[in-house]
Amino acid sequence: MSAVVATGVGRVFGPAGGAGGTVALSDVDLTVAAGELVSLIGPSGCGKSTLLRLVADLDTPTSGSLTVFGKTPARARADQDYGIAFQQAGLLPWRSVQANVELPLQLHGASRAERAARAAELLALVGLTDFAGHRPDQLSGGMQQRVAIARALARWPRLLLMDEPFGALDEMTRERLQDELLKIRAETGAAVVFVTHSIPEAVYLSDRVVVMTPRPGRVVADLEIALGSPAERAARGIALREDPAFFERVSTVREALHAGEAGLPARDRGAAGAPDRAGR
Amino acid sequence: MSRPTSRALPRGVPAGLAGVLALAAAWEAYKALLPDDGWVLGDTRILPRTTDVAMPHLWDMVARAAEPLTSAADAEPLWLATLRGAGSTLGVAAVGWLTGVTVGLLVAVLMARFLPARAGLLPWVVLSQTVPLIAIAPLVKRWGSRLEIGALDWQDWMSVAVIASYLAFFPVAVGALRGFTSPDHASTDVHLELFRAYGVGWWATFWRLRVPASVPFLLPALRLAAANAVVGTVVAEVSTGLRGGLGRMIVEFGASASADPAKQWSPIAGAALVGLAATGVVALLGAGLRRYQTGEEAR
Numbered sequence: 001m002s003a004v005v006a007t008g009v010g011r012v013f014g015p016a017g018g019a020g021g022t023v024a025l026s027d028v029d030l031t032v033a034a035g036e037l038v039s040l041i042g043p044s045g046c047g048k049s050t051l052l053r054l055v056a057d058l059d060t061p062t063s064g065s066l067t068v069f070g071k072t073p074a075r076a077r078a079d080q081d082y083g084i085a086f087q088q089a090g091l092l093p094w095r096s097v098q099a100n101v102e103l104p105l106q107l108h109g110a111s112r113a114e115r116a117a118r119a120a121e122l123l124a125l126v127g128l129t130d131f132a133g134h135r136p137d138q139l140s141g142g143m144q145q146r147v148a149i150a151r152a153l154a155r156w157p158r159l160l161l162m163d164e165p166f167g168a169l170d171e172m173t174r175e176r177l178q179d180e181l182l183k184i185r186a187e188t189g190a191a192v193v194f195v196t197h198s199i200p201e202a203v204y205l206s207d208r209v210v211v212m213t214p215r216p217g218r219v220v221a222d223l224e225i226a227l228g229s230p231a232e233r234a235a236r237g238i239a240l241r242e243d244p245a246f247f248e249r250v251s252t253v254r255e256a257l258h259a260g261e262a263g264l265p266a267r268d269r270g271a272a273g274a275p276d277r278a279g280r
Numbered sequence: 281m282s283r284p285t286s287r288a289l290p291r292g293v294p295a296g297l298a299g300v301l302a303l304a305a306a307w308e309a310y311k312a313l314l315p316d317d318g319w320v321l322g323d324t325r326i327l328p329r330t331t332d333v334a335m336p337h338l339w340d341m342v343a344r345a346a347e348p349l350t351s352a353a354d355a356e357p358l359w360l361a362t363l364r365g366a367g368s369t370l371g372v373a374a375v376g377w378l379t380g381v382t383v384g385l386l387v388a389v390l391m392a393r394f395l396p397a398r399a400g401l402l403p404w405v406v407l408s409q410t411v412p413l414i415a416i417a418p419l420v421k422r423w424g425s426r427l428e429i430g431a432l433d434w435q436d437w438m439s440v441a442v443i444a445s446y447l448a449f450f451p452v453a454v455g456a457l458r459g460f461t462s463p464d465h466a467s468t469d470v471h472l473e474l475f476r477a478y479g480v481g482w483w484a485t486f487w488r489l490r491v492p493a494s495v496p497f498l499l500p501a502l503r504l505a506a507a508n509a510v511v512g513t514v515v516a517e518v519s520t521g522l523r524g525g526l527g528r529m530i531v532e533f534g535a536s537a538s539a540d541p542a543k544q545w546s547p548i549a550g551a552a553l554v555g556l557a558a559t560g561v562v563a564l565l566g567a568g569l570r571r572y573q574t575g576e577e578a579r
Contacts, residue, residue, distance in 0.1 A: 090471055
């Protein structure tokens with residue numbers, strides 16, 4: 001079953017009915033398969049964060065239909081089908097690193113022992129075992145973000161929603177966390193919707209890159225990346241970042257972005273030289 | 281990073297002592313430099329008299345405190361009577377503080393939970409503090425004396441505690457409301473969105489997010505409430521005539537001030553001690569809650 005299916009989704013802010021309102025999203029179709037990593041990329045105001053918030057049921061579409069694992073987003077949220085991470089780590093400053101990771105488990109009534117075991121597992125996954133007892137303000141921005149990702153994974157979500165999670169980090173930290181995300185992705189098999197405005201980041205991480213443009217926010221291209229499985233990509237690391245095939249995908253995404261900005265028709269789906277997705 | 285309480289305490293002690301010494305020096309300097317009659321402009325006295333009746337020397341006050349309370353043979357020393365009175369006042373103020381804090385927190389929770397309650401209650405909370413304490417104290421005493429709650433026999437000191445709580449609840453209600461709603465105001469914070477994403481209800485969000493986030497706002501409110509409770513207790517002791525506390529002592533000793541001017545300064549100093557003790561207890565509470573004090577203050 002698809003993780004996310006959006007059909008003709010729109011979101012208008014302001015007066016109901018749309019007259020005089022601000023159109024944040026218009027007629028968006030998007031499908032994210034189970035286990036797939038899809039990036040939403042575009043300039044500010046293109047509605048990529050709005051789309052993510054609709055999927056998370058932090059906001060409600062004004063038109064179209066949206067399902068998450070075949071349910072309404074509200075149902076999926078109540079069932080805790082997704083984990084979420086924002087640009088700010090948003091750790092609770094009065095809790096230790098471990099207690100922060102345990103928060104979603106605690107809120108849903110897991111026992112102390114269960115929580116501790118799961119937190120230990122997750123902190124090992126993000127390489128922060130030694131920092132379990134630290135307070136968030138003792139950690140660097142990158143480490144805080146890793147705690148936030150561990151927290152998002154706490155309840156074994158099948159879908160991970162990430163809103164520019166590495167946006168506030170320096171380039172080196174950013175690339176290291178991208179590698180970690182690929183590794184985590186390979187280990188958990190969760191689908192990921194990843195909002196970013198970095199083209200190389202989108203290409204490096206994604207199975208597919210969805211290009212959006214503003215005024216009104218809409219999808220102008222849906223590009224297959226096909227640089228190997230997440231595990232393969234994580235293993236290649238820097239070699240992949242310097243691979244001509246990588247640069248070719250970056251150029252394709254960039255052209256789609258600029259074409260979208262200029263209002264030109266974007267190139268077709270699968271235009272990044274990957275096999276056609278029509279059979280999916 | 282903020283560790284205010286841990287470092288402020290040792291650093292605050294010498295500063296506090298210096299403040300007390302400066303005050304003592306100012307008192308004696310004023311007394312030494314200005315004429316006995318103060319400073320009179322026309323018919324209006326601008327600055328107070330400096331006679332030994334109006335402003336006894338500090339050492340006279342200390343010496344008086346060491347002497348017996350009255351000329352009776354079995355009278356205890358004044359300082360002991362003052363401490364006894366301070367203990368009584370502190371006890372009543374503590375009951376008033378606890379009651380006020382409880383009521384203040386309940387009102388704040390109500391206002392945080394229900395927006396109509398906030399709109400309806402907040403003006404009344406503010407209005408409540410404009411009622412003069414002197415006016416309501418005798419009323420509370422009279423109402424209290426008519427109360428019969430099961431086996432509870434209403435005592436006069438309970439009326440005093442109620443009046444103290446009336447002053448104490450206000451800063452707590454306002455501070456706690458501000459604290460509980462602080463996650464709503466922090467526009468860059470993602471905490472409320474996270475809790476919504478976790479699909480938990482208002483009360484879980486309240487306990488795990490709003491209550492811990494309120495601590496930096498709550499502690500100053502609790503300290504203010506402690507000071508208010510002490511003032512309220514002393515004033516209510518005066519206006520209800522409750523025996524045993526400092527308020528009554530100040531009034532009684534003040535009546536005989538022309539004959540024994542240094543005597544009334546003992547209970548006045550006692551009231552300051554009670555205030556210090558009350559705010560000290562809150563400071564200890566703050567030290568226990570230190571890990572909740574980052575967030576707001578660190579920014």
